[in-house]
Amino acid sequence: MRTYKPLLTLLLTTVTTAPAATFSSFGAFNAAIAGQSASAETFGELAPGQAIPVGATIGRFAVSSYNLTQGATQGIVDDVDNSLSGQSLGADHTGLAPSLIYFFAGEGFTLTFSQPINSVGILFNVSLLATGSFRVSAAGQTATTLASAYDPAFPNGGTFVFAGLTSATSFRTATITGSDSYNVPEILTSSAVPEPAAVLPVSFALLVFAGVVLRRRAGQPKLI
Numbered sequence: 001m002r003t004y005k006p007l008l009t010l011l012l013t014t015v016t017t018a019p020a021a022t023f024s025s026f027g028a029f030n031a032a033i034a035g036q037s038a039s040a041e042t043f044g045e046l047a048p049g050q051a052i053p054v055g056a057t058i059g060r061f062a063v064s065s066y067n068l069t070q071g072a073t074q075g076i077v078d079d080v081d082n083s084l085s086g087q088s089l090g091a092d093h094t095g096l097a098p099s100l101i102y103f104f105a106g107e108g109f110t111l112t113f114s115q116p117i118n119s120v121g122i123l124f125n126v127s128l129l130a131t132g133s134f135r136v137s138a139a140g141q142t143a144t145t146l147a148s149a150y151d152p153a154f155p156n157g158g159t160f161v162f163a164g165l166t167s168a169t170s171f172r173t174a175t176i177t178g179s180d181s182y183n184v185p186e187i188l189t190s191s192a193v194p195e196p197a198a199v200l201p202v203s204f205a206l207l208v209f210a211g212v213v214l215r216r217r218a219g220q221p222k223l224i
Contacts, residue, residue, distance in 0.1 A: 017118060017192045018166035022143035026153040029121050029164040029188075036118065036190035043077060043185070044085030049101075050077040051092060057114075058089075060189065064112040064173065066091070069104055076101050082125045082159050083185035090183040101183075105132070108177030113189065120174045121164030121188035123151075128159065132179030139167035147180055164188065 018036070023029040041059045052075035056063050063075060068091055078090030078101045091107055093100035103109075124134045130147035137143075143163040150158040170191065176184065 017168050020139070020141060020168055021166050022141055023121070023164045023166075024143070024145040024149055024162060026121065026123070026151050026162045026164070029119070029162070029166075032166050033119050033190040035193070037193045038188065038190040040189075041187045042083070042085040043087045043089055046077045046087060048077055048079035048087060052076060052089065060115065061111045061113045061187070063109055065110045067106075067108045067110075067177070069107060071095055072107075075109065078102060078183045081183045083183070084123070084154075085185070088125060088183040088185040089187075103178060103182050103184075105178065105180045108175060110173060110175045111187070113172050113174075115191065116170035116172055117189045117191045118168070118170050119164065119166040119188075119190045121162060121186075122176050122184060123154070123186040123188075124161050124163070124178060124182045125159050125185050126161055126178075126180060126182050130180040130182070134161055134163055134176075134178040134180075134182060136163045136165060136174055136176050138165060138174035139169060139171040141165045141167065160185070 018032045021032060023032065039060055052063060054063055054065060054074065066073065066075065070093065072091050072093050074092050076090050076092035078088045079086060081088060081102060090102040091104065093104065120136060120138055122136045126134065126147050133144050133146055135142050135144045143165040145161045145163040147161065149161050151160050151162045154160040
């Protein structure tokens with residue numbers, strides 16, 4: 001039985017991964033995660049104005065904490081500012097004014113993902129007058145984009161900027177922050193998956209392994 005264990009370990013750990021890197025371009029990020037299992041959250045399935053408290057689950061992640069100011073304690077579904085689906089994630093400052101449903105300068109939040117991932121990308125919608133930078137941190141890295149670095153992949157009048165990162169090792173949390181006001185129209189994630197060529201050898205190895213176990217058990221005396 002020991003003869004097959006190294007083979008199984010080798011085949012089961014053959015995966016498509018991207019090296020550790022940071023990106024300020026959606027196109028470059030998308031190319032880096034090609035071949036991985038990807039997912040995008042655009043908040044379109046939520047109700048406009050819906051509260052997003054700490055612990056709320058949205059798709060494949062939960063909001064584990066907020067870093068907010070001026071009395072705000074939770075997020076909110078922003079259906080006013082630029083987005084992809086018509087909605088985005090903002091901060092609930094409606095206690096100050098009904099229109100304040102975005103993250104203020106210096107605010108942020110942390111996400112916990114339901115499954116380990118190998119990349120995360122954040123699309124920020126920022127004001128044309130915004131300055132400074134916007135960041136996502138995970139797996140010991142921080143990806144940074146400038147407020148003026150409008151991403152050409154999104155022809156929305158030039159208000160979207162992108163920051164993303166990839167990691168060769170999987171992770172479960174990511175923190176998003178910005179030095180000026182913003183809302184988040186999209187959160188992208190991906191995870192490493194087995195190489196297609198590895199699927200058949202893995203299946204074959206498992207069958208061989210099972211056959212060895214069955215033959216060994218067949219040769220053992222029955223217990224009465």
